[in-house]
Amino acid sequence: MPELDFDGAVAVVTGGGHGLGRAYAGELGRRGARVLVNDLDAEAARSAARDIADAGGVAVAETSSVADPAGGEAIIAAAVDAFGRVDVLINNAGVGRPKDFGDVGMDDVHLSLSVHLLGAYHLIVPAWRHMTAQGGGSIVNTSSSVGLFGQKRSAVYASAKMGVVGLTRVLAAEGAPLGIRVNAIAPVASSRMAADVYGKLDPKLDPARVAAVVLALAHRDCPVTGEVVSAGGGRLARILIATTDGYFSPDLTVEEAAAALPSVVAGETAVRVPTCAMDEIDLIRQCFPDLDGFPMPLR
Structure with a gap:
């Protein structure tokens, strides 16, 4: 198959000085993108940018914080000042503080x-403004299986990571007519943040395998938008937010609901995958025969 190139594209990678972000930035640079490497660790950002340049690519380092609006504006402005546009934004910067809730x-x-x-x-x-004006772009956000499925501490x-999923879904819908694609990655890779979480699996979790999915x-030319993709160790998979057919009673009472709940959450085989909130609400509409010809309008 032909190699995917990013010739002419400008990419912004936050948290690009270490781990996954550095892998993303390096591969983008290798494939022809001009890369803005953002990281609070100034030396790491400069080192990642130097590696790209040493390999024949083009990159600049930037050290603003993503944690405040001024930092976000500064990062995007630096990319536009250096390269004239923003085609790819990879929101990778992260921080971990595992604690018992108490x-x-x-x-x-x-x-x-x-x-x-x-x-x-x-x-x-700020990236949205530039992408809208130039006719499109691609955003890859970072979610996590921890947000989607839960994890103690x-x-x-x-x-925060589940919030990223909602943001991704809505922006994909709003970005489609603008030529802006928005997806999220749920990465599994050896990293400083993961530390020893993965045990014996850790050596198999090369960040390059996640970078492959992020760049795709x-x-x-990627046709995908609004998706959350799990990636790690060479495996990639779609993460679904779905609903079962459930239980229906037009005069549902508290007692009926209490009796039905155990079977409703027991893992029914009938699973629906709504494309948006109105799609899920339409499953209620389908329970009423008199509304058969009146599907919920998608928004």
Whole structure:
């Protein structure tokens, strides 16, 4: 199959000085993108940019924080000043503070939200303006299986990462007529943040295998938008947010609901995959025969 190139594209990678972000930035540079490498660690950002340049690519380093709106504006402005446009935005910057919920303080909450969820907003808002004006672009956000499926000692992190899923879904719908694709990655890779979480699996979790999926999502020819893709160790898979057919009674009572709940959550085989909230609401409409010809309008 032909190699995917990013010739002429400008890519912004946050948290690009270490781990996954560095893998993304390096591969983008190798494939012809001009890369802005953002990282709070100035030396790491400069080192990653030098590696790209030494390999024949073009890159600049930038050290603003994604945790505040001014930082997000500065990062995107630096890319536009250096290269004239922004075609790819990879929101990768992250921070981890695993704690039992009883030990969580509001400083933990504010830090995680400001980096993971608000940090995505801080970059997307200015990038969206440029992508809209130039006729399109690609955004890859970073979610996590921790947010989608849960994990002890990760309430704050999970909250932020699930918020990224909702943001991704909505922006994909709004971005489609503008030529802007928005997806999210749920990465599994050896990293400083993961530490020894993966045990004996860790050596098989090369960040390059996640970078392969991120670049596929970011490429101008990718037809996918609004998806959350799990990636790690060479495996990639679609993560679904779905609903079962459930239980229906037109005069549902508290007692009926209590009796039905165990079977409703027991893993029915009939699974629906709504494309948006109105699609899920339409499953209620389908329970009423008199509304058979009146599907919920998608928004």
